[in-house]
Amino acid sequence: MLFTRAGIKTQKNAPHDADSKNAELLVKGGFIKREMAGVYSYLPLGLKVLQKIKIIIREEMGNVDACEVLMPALTPLENWKKTGRDQVDIAYKPNEKTVLGWSHEEMVTPLAKEFLTSWKDLPLSLFQIQTKFRDEARAKSGILRGREFIMKDMYSFHQSQEGLDTYYERVKEAYFRVFQRCGLIAYSIEASGGEFSNDISHEFAVITNAGEDTMVFCKQCGWAQNTEISTQKGGKKCPHCAETLDEKKCVEVGNIFKLGKKYTEAFDVQVPNAEGTRETPVMGCYGIGVTRLMGTIVEAFHDENGICWPLPVAPYTVVIIPIGRKEEFETSLLEAKKLEKTLSEKGIDVLVDDRDESPGKKFGDADLLGFPIRVVISPKTLEKGEGEWKIRTEKESKNILLEKVGEEVLKIL
């Protein structure tokens, strides 16, 4: 892909009110554009990142036998009246008949009811990746807390509590893999069930100063708790292994709940078991804030020059920068395009900075935009058929034969 065709526009000035690194860097890099408080457009580069995150999520949800669906964002108020959640004040209500979905228990449960006609249909797990609407009193921190955001929400139905318990643990493992593949270290922390459930739920938290939550955790055994409910404090001893507890700010990137029969009862879902007796299935629900996850990745991976995307979610894996003047630039650009073709054929996402800009500007943008690998092609290096290879997060660069670039990239992918 050519830079001038990729819909990329960087800007020098950060928004004056950027209150977090993700807001500042994503806007400067032209990944997103703010439209209102807590509402963003995703521009070509930002959308590419989102798509890569979604691919990871889809693969991992597939691994726990979940099926993807897409339910409407516009939902009937009637359904919410059945669960008493029609009065929740963060809900946007376009009119007296409809609610913009802020969670989808009220939609997925009636849907599952149609589908679940036999115990053989259980367990059933459905997920969607969809825009959610929540009228937050105060949106903040870029895409970490918006009024409109993208969420992966999944709902499972089981014949027994044991079935749910087993599945819950499987999903927990899948969640760890999702965050790990995004380059993040997530802690599973005990939290309150909120309005969903009286049981303890689990949040997945990533340590970062931009976070709104605080957790206490044990580096030794991995035990962690949200300070919201914890009686423990940093500096005290871990209740499990007596190590000293740490206390850090964190972002909640996911959460999972055991819902029990609250929703299946509200919608009168009953499934005949093997004996022909009708039973009410138990439910679990599992969320990942997809756009929040993207913001968290930026909070976790940036330096003074810009973003440092982890390989699996980088909008482009490699940026090729041809430099030189006049005819020399044309020669470099030609070589860059040749290299692009070779790499693309190997399935590598490549961007060629074909702009007629100063080298400094191109380097600056490459750093800001955070492509993991940079290959510079100049008359100097071209003499030996080489380019300059540099990893975004490393200081030093090295020269490399252009024909070797492909295998070098594949080596670290």
Next chain:
RNA sequence: CGGGGUGUAGUUCAGUUGGUUAGAAUACACGGCUGGGGGCCGUGUGGUCGUGGGUUCGAGUCCCGCCACCCCGACCA
């Protein structure tokens, strides 16, 4: 939802006690130079000063309402 603050060019900002034709940087367009870390020079485009009212000979500037946005707090699935 309480307290505080800000709205001027695409963006970041200046604009004196109210006083002609509202400025800069950056971005953008064109030309020239430059060519390994956001380079230089020149020319040009771009503004109903958030919005509605009021005071005044005269309002970007003063007063009131409304709206939007930001910060602190409350809330947060």
